[in-house]
Amino acid sequence: MHETTLILIEVGALLLGMSLLGRLALRIGISPIPFYLLVGLLFGEGGLVPLDASEDFFTVGAEIGVILLLALLGLEYTAQELLTNLKQSRTAGLLDSLFNALPGALLALVLGWGPVAAVTLAGITWVSSSGVVAKMLRDLGRLSNRETPIVLAILVLEDLAMAFYLPILAALVVGVSLLQGAVTVAIAVAVVAGILFVALRFGSVISRLFTPEHPEPLLLGVLGLTMLVAGLAAEVNVSAAVGAFLVGIALSGRVAHQASQVLTPLRDLFAAVFFVFFGLSTDAGELLTMIVPAALLAAATMATKVATGYLAAKRGGIGVPGRWRAGLALTPRGEFSIVIAGLAVSAGVEPRLAPLATAYVLITVVVGPFLARIPDTVWFKQAVRRRRLVGSA
Amino acid sequence: MSGSLCLVSVRIEKVDLPGIGTRHDLLTDGGRRVSVVSHRDGERDLALFDVDDPDASSESVALTDDEAAALADLLGSSVTMSRLTSLAGDAEGLFTEQLALPTDSPYLNRPLGDTKARTRTRVSIVALVRGDKVIPSPTPAEVLRPGDVIVAVGIREGLDLLARIVANGPD
Numbered sequence: 001m002h003e004t005t006l007i008l009i010e011v012g013a014l015l016l017g018m019s020l021l022g023r024l025a026l027r028i029g030i031s032p033i034p035f036y037l038l039v040g041l042l043f044g045e046g047g048l049v050p051l052d053a054s055e056d057f058f059t060v061g062a063e064i065g066v067i068l069l070l071a072l073l074g075l076e077y078t079a080q081e082l083l084t085n086l087k088q089s090r091t092a093g094l095l096d097s098l099f100n101a102l103p104g105a106l107l108a109l110v111l112g113w114g115p116v117a118a119v120t121l122a123g124i125t126w127v128s129s130s131g132v133v134a135k136m137l138r139d140l141g142r143l144s145n146r147e148t149p150i151v152l153a154i155l156v157l158e159d160l161a162m163a164f165y166l167p168i169l170a171a172l173v174v175g176v177s178l179l180q181g182a183v184t185v186a187i188a189v190a191v192v193a194g195i196l197f198v199a200l201r202f203g204s205v206i207s208r209l210f211t212p213e214h215p216e217p218l219l220l221g222v223l224g225l226t227m228l229v230a231g232l233a234a235e236v237n238v239s240a241a242v243g244a245f246l247v248g249i250a251l252s253g254r255v256a257h258q259a260s261q262v263l264t265p266l267r268d269l270f271a272a273v274f275f276v277f278f279g280l281s282t283d284a285g286e287l288l289t290m291i292v293p294a295a296l297l298a299a300a301t302m303a304t305k306v307a308t309g310y311l312a313a314k315r316g317g318i319g320v321p322g323r324w325r326a327g328l329a330l331t332p333r334g335e336f337s338i339v340i341a342g343l344a345v346s347a348g349v350e351p352r353l354a355p356l357a358t359a360y361v362l363i364t365v366v367v368g369p370f371l372a373r374i375p376d377t378v379w380f381k382q383a384v385r386r387r388r389l390v391g392s393a
Numbered sequence: 394m395s396g397s398l399c400l401v402s403v404r405i406e407k408v409d410l411p412g413i414g415t416r417h418d419l420l421t422d423g424g425r426r427v428s429v430v431s432h433r434d435g436e437r438d439l440a441l442f443d444v445d446d447p448d449a450s451s452e453s454v455a456l457t458d459d460e461a462a463a464l465a466d467l468l469g470s471s472v473t474m475s476r477l478t479s480l481a482g483d484a485e486g487l488f489t490e491q492l493a494l495p496t497d498s499p500y501l502n503r504p505l506g507d508t509k510a511r512t513r514t515r516v517s518i519v520a521l522v523r524g525d526k527v528i529p530s531p532t533p534a535e536v537l538r539p540g541d542v543i544v545a546v547g548i549r550e551g552l553d554l555l556a557r558i559v560a561n562g563p564d
Binding site for chain 1 (some may be wrong): 408409410411412413416428430433434438440445446447448449450453
């Protein structure tokens with residue numbers, strides 16, 4: 001059979017299967033991400049049926065998937081929102097990074113994987129999945145709750161922190177000397193700060209490059225600009241993902257709104273490809289050996305996330321049930337953790353990071369949505385009430 | 394003027410929801426909280442809050458553009474009406490009057506603010522009735538049209554003065 005024909009058959013069958021699994025995920029009320037990862041594991045190295053013909057497609061598709069994930073995330077926020085949140089929720093953000101990055105770093109050091117892997121794993125455990133959490137808040141009807149702005153602020157700050165973290169990680173994984181590394185990091189930070197400044201000052205000018213009225217030129221234009229900036233950013237070691245994120249930030253108003261509408265279907269497709277690709281490149285056999293550390297790490301960092309949300313909500317003057325809601329909503333990790341692991345593994349840092357990150361994300365993203373529902377249960381409400389009565393008596 | 398009836402005394406709080414939109418909260422006299430979440434894409438949620446847990450919404454209703462506008466109209470006109478009726482009954486010496494704008498009024502097709510009604514007469518104009526439409530709490534920029542009925546609240550002398558002013562001008 002001809003190579004391209006085989007690609008069509010393989011990709012087609014895979015997408016069809018993923019669609020069925022996606023429906024299953026919706027039915028049980030969790031994110032489809034774990035299913036996509038499992039599909040990848042099943043067909044990848046050491047899996048049941050290796051896919052060969054479509055490997056190139058998945059490699060390129062995954063790259064575009066990361067870029068689109070980040071660009072759409074950027075489109076959700078305006079530069080102004082990022083700054084306001086940075087000012088208002090600094091302490092919560094700092095607490096969040098300390099509580100959640102340290103356990104990851106510690107585990108990597110305990111396993112003897114070295115400092116670069118420690119920085120990587122710190123990132124993997126730090127960042128909650130804004131996509132999964134925001135969707136969960138919507139599904140659970142909590143958008144109007146008073147603790148929700150606090151939860152969202154933490155997500156925003158994490159995403160903003162990634163704009164600085166990813167370039168630093170990108171420089172570290174290349175394994176340059178200390179001085180060279182410092183220079184690369186300085187360049188990276190300067191570029192990110194520069195683009196943020198441009199976005200803040202001239203966002204409306206950039207937005208004017210596009211017309212929101214015509215979907216087709218808008219789609220091509222925004223996609224083109226995103227990929228171009230992502231490529232240039234990768235060229236100067238700032239990581240393609242961050243470039244894409246900043247393009248999303250720079251666009252504002254109606255252009256941003258329309259762009260996110262036309263790009264969302266593309267994002268859904270390529271993000272799914274990205275998750276499958278990550279599963280494909282992970283050794284399914286290795287996954288089993290990593291289950292125990294991943295489970296321990298997940299338990300520890302879900303607990304620290306709950307503490308983060310609880311304390312942030314407490315500082316925000318939210319009552320006890322609201323604090324628990326904030327904390328328990330933040331536990332799922334997702335796309336960012338996989339992006340970080342992908343960046344490190346493809347650069348040749350500790351290969352076991354991939355199965356560990358996969359297992360870790362699988363656990364948190366499946367368990368998280370169930371944890372988030374706990375505060376809505378009758379027994380939880382009764383328990384809180386009982387404690388309040390005991391406390392006041 | 395009795396302040397409790399003024400819209401100004403209602404506290405509305407605005408909160409940003411990054412990535413989603415904004416939330417406006419209204420705290421009622423009875424201590425209940427009602428919120429409106431405005432999504433970026435124009436969708437709106439109307440949420441009522443739990444009595445036991447003031448941080449959480451117990452019920453959230455999604456509204457389309459049209460439904461939100463209809464609900465706003467409904468609430469707006471009923472507020473005007475309840476103000477009128479409650480005023481007439483409650484306060485001693487305070488009257489509500491509906492003044493039809495005379496067809497030869499000097500203020501025809503001029504902004505309401507030109508009448509300087511509040512300064513000159515100490516009377517409050519709480520609504521304009523235009524055909525079957527009610528314009529509650531009209532702004533000074535609202536232009537008076539032929540056939541408008543001015544709904545005003547004040548003491549007897551003030552209302553009489555206002556009637557003279559809209560008919561013949563300030564002198």
